[in-house]
Amino acid sequence: MKGRAGKVYFVGAGPGDPKLITVKGAELLAQADVIIYDRLVNLELLNYGKKEAHRIYCGKTPNYPSISQEEINEIIVEHALEGKAVVRLKGGDPTVFGRVGEEASFCLEHGISYEIVPGITSGIAAPTYAGIPLTHREFSSSFAVVTGQKRKDHDPKGDEIRWEGLAKAVDTLVFYMGVKNLPYIRENLLLHGRDQNTPVALVRWGTYDHQETLVGKLHNIVELVEARNFQSPAIIVVGEVVSLREKLAWFEEEGNQEILLKEAMTS
């Protein structure tokens, strides 16, 4: 039976800390009939949904055969066509390396209306929680978000990242999905003129209680990552602003853990 088509809400879940979702996003979650969520969404957010809401995991695990984008598109549309209010919950912000363009186009093709609710992207939130502001009057007047992934279907002779501009003209570079390709990122930045003493930070599981940060320089960061076996998911920040962490770090500091503990004991 086909009744009135439902609606799809693409909602940014924020970077991890479940309180970093927007009020709008949380309200939509609370009203959803179906919640379709990704791998990097904090599972605690699913508790914001109705008990009877249908929760569907659509995560793609790197290097494992998993659900395809086409299948995800189908699942979203199938439920909307049943008249359901569908929340498509995406890590961080839906428009930043989130494939929302493809999913929204598929909805359009099937006559399904949608809304896109922004979220706090991990590329801003993880550095913030590590005490690294992406801009600073003395150190940086621009930042760029960049993919650290090489496309499998891409012609190896070409490279869609325009390294020369990034290396020379942008003060702070923020790489997503880049841990595995860090040697390639470093090589390209050095090759295109970035100073080898530029500070670099990796922030993994940003805004989660178990957030970890590793700091080095462009010339030694690959070795540090290997020595520490520092794994994804992580954001890589390249630029002078990284040096501010020494002064501004707050979240991973012991004091903060103490405050959290006190809060947990009194609530």
Ligand code: SAH
């Ligand atoms: N739409 C998401 C990004 C999806 S791409 C956003 O706006 O944040 C997936 C990549 O995001 C990961 O490989 C990692 O680089 C980054 N990422 C997502 N969550 C993260 C977190 N909590 N801490 C550090 N990096 C994270």
